[in-house]
Amino acid sequence: MLSHRLIAQNKRALASGVRFGYSRRLQHDVSQPTGPGGIPPPLRGVRVVDLTRLGDSKTTPAAGNSHKLIYLYNSSADVIKIEEVKRGDDTRSWSPPAAPVLDSQPKDATHLPPESAYFLATNRNKRSITVNFKDPRGLEIVHDLVRKADVLVENFVSGKLASMGLGWNDCRRINPRLVYASITGYGQTGPYRQAAGYDVVIEGEAGLMHITGEPDGPPCKVGVAVTDISTGLYAHGAIMAGLLSRQQTGKGVAGLANIASNYLIGGKEASRHGTSHPSIVPYQVFPCKNGFIMIGAGNEKQFALLAEKVLSKPELATDARFSSNRERVKNRAELIQIITDTLMQHERDHWLDRFKGLGVPHGPINNIAQTFDHPQAKARGVTVEVEHPRAGKIKMVAPAVHYNGERMPVTRPPPYLSQHTVEVLSQDLGYSEEKIAQLRAQSII
Numbered sequence: 379m380l381s382h383r384l385i386a387q388n389k390r391a392l393a394s395g396v397r398f399g400y401s402r403r404l405q406h407d408v409s410q411p412t413g414p415g416g417i418p419p420p421l422r423g424v425r426v427v428d429l430t431r432l433g434d435s436k437t438t439p440a441a442g443n444s445h446k447l448i449y450l451y452n453s454s455a456d457v458i459k460i461e462e463v464k465r466g467d468d469t470r471s472w473s474p475p476a477a478p479v480l481d482s483q484p485k486d487a488t489h490l491p492p493e494s495a496y497f498l499a500t501n502r503n504k505r506s507i508t509v510n511f512k513d514p515r516g517l518e519i520v521h522d523l524v525r526k527a528d529v530l531v532e533n534f535v536s537g538k539l540a541s542m543g544l545g546w547n548d549c550r551r552i553n554p555r556l557v558y559a560s561i562t563g564y565g566q567t568g569p570y571r572q573a574a575g576y577d578v579v580i581e582g583e584a585g586l587m588h589i590t591g592e593p594d595g596p597p598c599k600v601g602v603a604v605t606d607i608s609t610g611l612y613a614h615g616a617i618m619a620g621l622l623s624r625q626q627t628g629k630g631v632a633g634l635a636n637i638a639s640n641y642l643i644g645g646k647e648a649s650r651h652g653t654s655h656p657s658i659v660p661y662q663v664f665p666c667k668n669g670f671i672m673i674g675a676g677n678e679k680q681f682a683l684l685a686e687k688v689l690s691k692p693e694l695a696t697d698a699r700f701s702s703n704r705e706r707v708k709n710r711a712e713l714i715q716i717i718t719d720t721l722m723q724h725e726r727d728h729w730l731d732r733f734k735g736l737g738v739p740h741g742p743i744n745n746i747a748q749t750f751d752h753p754q755a756k757a758r759g760v761t762v763e764v765e766h767p768r769a770g771k772i773k774m775v776a777p778a779v780h781y782n783g784e785r786m787p788v789t790r791p792p793p794y795l796s797q798h799t800v801e802v803l804s805q806d807l808g809y810s811e812e813k814i815a816q817l818r819a820q821s822i823i
Contacts, residue, residue: 419453419454419786420453420454421453421454421455421621422454423456424455424456424528424529424621425455425456425457425458425526425527425528425529426455426456426457426458426527426528426529426530426531427458427460427520427523427524427527427529427530427531428457428458428459428460428504428531429460429530429531429532429533429534429539429544430531430532430533430561431461431462431467431468431533453786454503454786454789455503455529456505457503457504457505458504458505458507458523458527458798458802458806459501459504459505459506459507459793460507460508460509460511460520460523461506461507461508461509461795461796462508462510463508463509463510463796463821463822463823464508466506466508466795466796467497467501469494469496469497469500470491470493470494470497470795471491471494472494472496472497473491473492473494473495473496474495475494475495476491476492476493476494476495477492477493477495477498477766477768477769477770477772478492478769478770479492479493479768479769480768480769480770483767483768484767484768484794484797486796487767487768487794487795487797490768490794490795492768492769493766493768493769493792493794497792498766498769498772498774498792499774499775499792500792501792501793502764502774502788502790502791502792503788503789503790504790504792504793505790505793505797505798505801505802506793506794506795506796506797506798506799507796507798507799507802507803507823508795508796508799508823509799509822509823510821510822510823511542511544512542513822515817515820515822516817516822516823517542517543517544519803519807519817519822519823520544521543521544521552522807523802523806523807524544524549524552524553524556525552525553526553526806526807527553527556528555528556528557528621529556529557529558529559529617529620529621530549530556530557530558530559531559531561531613531617532544532559532560532561533560533561533562534560535562535571535572536560536562536565536566536571536572537571537572546558546560557617557620557621559613559616559617559620561609561613563580577603577604577605577606580605581599581600581604581605582597582599584605586600586604586605587599589651591652592652593651593652653672654710654714655674657703657707658674658675658676658703658707659703659706659707659710659713659714660673660674660675660681660684660706660713660714660717661673661674661675661676662674662714663743664714664717664718664721665718665721665722666721666722666724666725666726666728666729667721667722667723667724667725667726668725668726669725669726669742669743670726670742670743671721671726671729671730671740671741671742671743672739672740672741672742672743673717673738673739673740674738674739674740675738675739676739677703678695678702678703680737680738680739681694681695681700681703681706682695683736683737683738684736684738687732687736688729688732688733688736688738689717689720689721691716691720694713694716699712699713700713726742730742759776759785760775760776761773761774761775761776762774762775762776762777762788764788764791765791766791766792766794767791767794767797768794772791774788776788796823799823800814803817803823
């Protein structure tokens with residue numbers, strides 16, 4: 379029985395509608411290790427059929443796939459990723475960089491290309507099977523998986539899976555307790571519902587690129603796939619709500635909420651400000667002799683401390699041009715030039731030492747190597763090493779969330795293509811060796 383549907387769609391950003399339906403309580407269980415402190419992991423016993431993918435833009439609207447829901451996969455759910463036979467997910471070919479292949483790799487993987495860093499980063503804690511579900515015999519396999527699943531996640535163009543026999547109505551008839559999460563670029567309705575919603579396209583259409591970049595430069599995309607990541611957060615929350623059987627409706631507008639308000643309330647069109655803030659000065663990246671520092675003085679006390687204790691220019695705090703944030707915004711160019719000229723006199727570490735203990739927001743602009751070498755990153759253990767059957771030991775960013783005071787483990791390395799097809803069909807679905815061999819011979823798996 380369908381209890382409800384929830385639409386969580388960021389209308390301001392045009393991007394990333396999330397729809398799900400659910401009913402009944404969870405009954406499925408999967409044998410998994412006990413979590414920290416002897417307490418079961420939060421999603422132990424939850425099975426997820428993962429139909430998210432990259433591929434033909436006619437069928438796949440969301441450019442980001444697996445990493446959208448890595449928060450879900452890090453919580454010990456049993457995730458079965460269904461991929462195209464032979465080809466697999468497009469992110470498998472997104473290389474270089476790729477992990478070197480071991481001489482001792484499994485025999486059934488010797489024909490595969492090296493594992494791309496992108497795929498490895500976003501597909502841990504999953505099992506991979508390959509199924510051609512455009513064929514009725516392959517569709518039957520997916521239906522069998524749906525029958526035993528708690529969650530199905532997909533990111534096909536609106537209506538595409540329904541035309542293939544895997545829409546919400548098809549799946550709820552097979553399994554009335556299924557949480558069915560549809561991730562789309564533009565939502566399930568409207569003239570753009572079947573358009574391909576890739577992250578970089580959404581950034582442009584939604585106005586995010588328009589406000590990103592230097593004032594006299596072209597629009598820039600954000601350094602990471604930010605709309606894909608935010609979509610994962612929305613979808614994760616929606617799925618959790620479904621699993622908890624809490625009926626609610628929500629609309630997400632957080633991504634560009636303040637920019638939208640500036641336009642709707644003040645009639646002011648947004649513009650690019652580089653790293654600076656349109657309403658706070660100083661609040662941006664500054665160069666120094668051998669690097670860059672981010673400084674954000676958000677109130678009068680912080681600005682006075684910056685002027686006196688860091689820059690050794692206490693007169694700035696009493697200068698009429700800079701005596702309040704309103705005046706500093708008005709006289710932005712003059713103040714930024716003064717601060718820049720001062721900071722360029724010494725190296726970065728000199729200035730970082732002067733900030734210590736003041737409570738003025740600041741920080742170095744680190745490259746990736748410096749980020750992982752940061753003492754806080756080391757103390758928090760932000761990386762984890764896992765053993766991959768083809769690539770050997772690989773380092774990954776560790777799951778961010780802690781439960782019961784301990785970090786969730788990476789229980790499975792990212793799978794190589796079709797690594798678990800036989801395992802899932804035989805152990806999970808009870809298919810015989812003969813049936814599996816027949817399906818393989820017919821290129822259904």
